[in-house]
Each structure stands twice: as structure tokens, then as C-alpha cells.
Amino acid sequence: MQHRVILSVSLGTLAENFCAVRALVSPCAVMPVLKANAYGLGVGPIARSLVAAGAERIAVAEPFEALELLDLGVPIQILSGVLPDEIEPMVARGVTLPLVDLASARAISAAAKRLGVTAKVHVKLDTGMGRAGILWEQAPEVIRQTADLPNLALEGLFTHFPLAYESASAFTREQLRRYRWVLAQAEAMGIHFTWRHAANSDAINNAPEACSAPFNLVRCGINLHGAFDAAGSLRVPLKPVLTMTTRLAQVRTLPPGTPIGYGHTFRTRREMRVGTVCAGYADGLPLALSNRGSVLIRGTAAPILGRLSMDYLTVDLTDLPEATVGDTVTLLGRDGDLEIPVQDWANLKGTHAYDIICSIGSRVQRRFVE
Ligand SMILES: Cc1ncc(COP(=O)(O)O)c(C=O)c1O
Numbered sequence: 115m116q117h118r119v120i121l122s123v124s125l126g127t128l129a130e131n132f133c134a135v136r137a138l139v140s141p142c143a144v145m146p147v148l149k150a151n152a153y154g155l156g157v158g159p160i161a162r163s164l165v166a167a168g169a170e171r172i173a174v175a176e177p178f179e180a181l182e183l184l185d186l187g188v189p190i191q192i193l194s195g196v197l198p199d200e201i202e203p204m205v206a207r208g209v210t211l212p213l214v215d216l217a218s219a220r221a222i223s224a225a226a227k228r229l230g231v232t233a234k235v236h237v238k239l240d241t242g243m244g245r246a247g248i249l250w251e252q253a254p255e256v257i258r259q260t261a262d263l264p265n266l267a268l269e270g271l272f273t274h275f276p277l278a279y280e281s282a283s284a285f286t287r288e289q290l291r292r293y294r295w296v297l298a299q300a301e302a303m304g305i306h307f308t309w310r311h312a313a314n315s316d317a318i319n320n321a322p323e324a325c326s327a328p329f330n331l332v333r334c335g336i337n338l339h340g341a342f343d344a345a346g347s348l349r350v351p352l353k354p355v356l357t358m359t360t361r362l363a364q365v366r367t368l369p370p371g372t373p374i375g376y377g378h379t380f381r382t383r384r385e386m387r388v389g390t391v392c393a394g395y396a397d398g399l400p401l402a403l404s405n406r407g408s409v410l411i412r413g414t415a416a417p418i419l420g421r422l423s424m425d426y427l428t429v430d431l432t433d434l435p436e437a438t439v440g441d442t443v444t445l446l447g448r449d450g451d452l453e454i455p456v457q458d459w460a461n462l463k464g465t466h467a468y469d470i471i472c473s474i475g476s477r478v479q480r481r482f483v484e
Contacts (some may be wrong), residue, residue, distance in 0.1 A: 117479035118392040122357040122447075123155050129167035130337050134350050135318060136168070138443045139325040139332050139460040146309070147193070147335035148174035148183070154341065155356075157482040161186055164338070171210075171374040173333055176200075180209045188480035191236065193333070195246050201225050205233045210269065212238040214247050217259040218399055226265035236270030236309065241289040243274045250292040253420060256452050261305050270309035270331075278316035278324070279346030293459030297328055320346040331450050340468035341456050354455060356471070358478070360397075362411065362439055365431060374428050375420030380405055389416065391443050394425045398474035399445065400463040403427070407462055409443050412436065413450025416443075 122444060124454055136144045139311075146169050152160040160462050161183055162432065171189040174180050177200045180190045193212035202225040204211055213219050213235040226233035237257060238247035248256050250273075261268060273293050277285050293312060300307070311331035313324035318332055320344060340355040342348050374380045374388070391409060395401050404421040407433055409429055416429040416437075431437050446454050459470045 117477075119358065119397045119445075119475070120481055121155070121474055121478050122359070122481045122483050123160065124355050124357075125159060125163040126484060127340065127353045127355045128160060128338055129163050130335075131340055131350070131352050131355065132164055132167050132169065133335050134352065135332070135337055138350050139313070139318060140230065141330045142313075142325050145169070145171050145173050145191075145333050147173045147314070147333050149173070149193070149335070150472060151179070153335060153339060153468065154474050156375045156480040156482065157182060159339060160338075163482075177204055177209070180204065183209070188209055190321070191237075192332070195238075196222075202229070205229060205231065206235075207480070210234045210236060212236055212272075213260060213268070213361065216239050216256050216259055219256070219263060222286070223260075223263035223266040224377045230268060232265050232267050234269040236272050236311075237268060237307070238313045239271065239273040239293060241273045241292040241296075242249055242285060245274070245278050246333075247273070248334055250296055253296045254303075257300050258303055261303070268307060269302070271307040272309075272311045272333075274363055275312065275314065275317050275321070275324070278314065278321050279319075279343045281320045281347055283321065286317065287323070290321075290323055294328065302368065316343050316346055319343075319349045322349075325381070328429060329391050336468055339467075339471055341471060343466055343468075344457055344460065345466070347413070354453070356456065358397075358445040359447070360391060360393040360445060362389050362437060362441040362443055363392050363426065365437060365439055366390070373420075375404075376423060376436075377421050380420035385434070388419060389429045389431045389434075389437060389443075391427050391429055391446055392425065394423050394427055396424045396469070396475050397445075397478050399427070400459055400465075400470070400473075402463040403459065407459070408454070409445055410449035410452050410454060411441055411443050413452060415452055 146164045151157045183190045205225045240247035241250045313332040315337040317324040372382045407418045408415040419428045456467045
């Protein structure tokens with residue numbers, strides 16, 4: 115017996131996407147951002163295949179995500195911030211931390227001193243994201259004060275973009291100017307950062323200035339999974355990584371006038387051959403596919419009828435007289451000449467690819483294909 119809904123993650127294609135990003139931004143290095151269980155896909159196999167493909171360091175959002183990756187043998191770094199009680203356990207395990215203010219710098223330094231180690235930190239600049247970090251105007255002074263703290267190594271300086279999907283964004287250019295100003299102030303104080311980074315996938319594709327000197331590292335998440343922010347353009351030749359399949363549970367012929375699903379949002383106008391498919395919103399399918407999306411069966415598109423429910427959806431099998439119970443149903447990915455990309459779901463839901471990928475349900479079996 116196998117799981118009904120299966121998400122196949124092609125590790126080979128993922129590694130190809132990593133190499134495509136690296137080729138584009140070289141000589142910058144590429145740090146995979148594998149937070150939230152690699153955007154919900156399954157961090158262990160993904161992290162191992164990226165390290166095998168040459169990833170030299172990995173970024174996550176929070177301590178438990180860092181703990182999971184400690185045995186990979188590459189530096190693991192937390193991007194967003196650390197709570198006071200998280201500092202000592204993270205320093206003890208050698209996790210690289212973000213430095214977001216003077217108070218946390220002192221706490222990290224004190225923890226490292228107690229433990230007899232040197233804590234590596236990347237100074238997080240808020241140049242316009244407005245989410246976390248040191249306000250750029252105040253950063254030179256904070257950097258000056260932290261540089262003298264014992265057992266603390268200022269290894270990196272980084273910032274994050276809110277609008278990098280806009281090509282030639284004036285605001286992104288202004289953020290770059292602010293970053294360079296802080297960097298120059300630090301260098302004038304004799305403080306040099308080994309790693310200098312700003313670009314995420316949006317900037318890799320839309321802000322090439324963030325992928326060259328003084329920067330020597332980019333942080334890449336969504337592009338590795340073959341998706342990108344459709345609000346901007348795409349420079350990396352990405353390939354789709356994900357295929358989501360399930361099975362056909364029942365095939366029926368319904369008389370004219372039969373209502374289908376919760377809310378009766380569809381009613382057959384003629385005798386109609388329909389299929390019941392084992393997947394619903396509990397598996398991460400957006401409700402917005404109701405009456406609008408399609409699935410692929412035997413290389414043919416079968417439109418979704420009525421409203422999706424938690425575990426099942428109904429499809430029109432008019433063009434599929436040969437479809438039978440147990441058939442494979444492709445929800446995302448390619449079947450023959452047809453393909454349903456992640457972006458199709460994002461468009462129907464009025465969201466972006468991140469939301470779709472991170473929402474794939476926990477009962478969906480992840481299969482990693484080499
Ligand atoms: C600080 C930071 N850098 C990089 C990334 C990676 O972003 P993306 O998936 O767009 O490459 C994220 C993800 O949201 C982030 O929060």
C-alpha cells in the first residue's frame with residue numbers, strides 16, 4: 115500500500131538549479147536558505163544534496179532548524195534574530211548568529227566567553243526592510259562598539275530587500291547605497307567582513323548589482339525549488355523540481371442536474387462522466403482551484419468541478435473515457451505534453467509560489483528522487 119498523495123522532489127534538478135544560480139552570480143558564493151524545513155519540502159535530503167553540489171554554508175530561520183543540520187559539516191547560520199534564551203545553546207553548537215543590536219551582541223559575547231569559544235556573527239543591517247536588524251544610520255556606531263567585545267567575530271555584514279522583484283528598483287538601489295556606506299565606515303575603522311551579502315532570489319534575478327563586489331555571497335531559497343517571484347523577471351534558467359501526484363478513487367456517470375460538492379457551486383448540465391480524486395485542501399491544494407483548476411490524467415487535462423473539499427476533489431472525465439479507478443492523477447508537474455507549474459496555482463489563488471510550496475500538507479509523502 116502506498117501513500118495517496120506524493121510529492122516527488124527531484125534532487126538532481128534541485129542541484130542543477132543551485133549550479134545555474136552559482137554560474138550566474140559567480141564569483142559570489144550561493145548560500146541555500148533552507149528555513150521552514152526547506153520551505154516545507156523536507157530539509158534533510160535537500161540540504162545533503164546541495165552540500166554535495168558544493169554549497170559551502172546554509173541559512174535557516176531559527177534554532178531548531180539549525181540543530182537539524184549540524185552534522186552536515188558546513189557552517190549553519192540563523193538569519194532573522196535570536197531570543198535571549200536561545201543564544202547560549204546556539205553559541206555552544208557553533209551556529210553563526212545574526213547580530214541585530216548591541217544588547218544581543220553583548221549577550222552573544224558573554225555566552226561565548228563563558229563557553230570558552232569565539233561566536234561568529236553576521237551584522238544584520240536594516241537598510242529598508244523594516245523587519246529586523248540595526249538601522250543603517252546607527253550601524254557604524256554599533257559595529258564600532260561590538261568590534262571590541264571579547265569572543266565575538268564579526269564575520270559578515272548583510273541586509274535584505276523588500277522590493278527586489280522590481281527590475282531597476284530605485285529603492286533597492288538606495289538600499290545598496292546604504293549598505294555600501296556602512297561597509298565603507300566599518301572598513302575605515304579597520305573592520306573587514308569576510309562575508310558580504312544582500313541578494314535573495316528576487317535580487318539574483320532583478321538586481322545584478324547585489325550579486326557582484328563588494329558582495330561575495332547570495333542567499334537563495336525559492337529559485338532552488340524551480341520557482342520564482344512572478345512579480346519580477348527571471349535571469350536563472352530554472353527547471354521545475356516538484357511533481358505532486360495522487361490517484362483516482364471513483365469514476366461515475368452522473369445524470370443532468372446533479373450538484374457537485376459543498377455549496378453546490380457546480381451542477382451537471384448533461385449526463386457527465388466524473389472522477390473523484392484523492393486530494394483536497396488538507397494536502398495543500400488552494401481552495402481557489404475550485405471550478406477553475408485542472409489535473410492531468412493519462413496526459414489529458416481534467417477540469418476540477420465544484421468546490422474542493424478537505425480530502426477529495428471532483429473532475430470532469432468527458433475527454434477521458436478510458437480513465438479508471440487507481441489511475442495516477444498529476445496535480446502539479448508534467449504528464450506527457452502537459453504541465454501544471456506551481457505558478458498556475460499561485461495565479462489562481464492570487465498569491466506567490468512561496469505560499470503554495472510552504473502550504474503542501476503534512477500528510478503528503480515527500481519522495482526524494484536522485
Ligand atoms: C533574510 C532572508 N534572506 C534570503 C531569503 C531567501 O529568499 P528567496 O526564497 O526569495 O530566495 C529569505 C527568505 O525569505 C530571507 O528571509
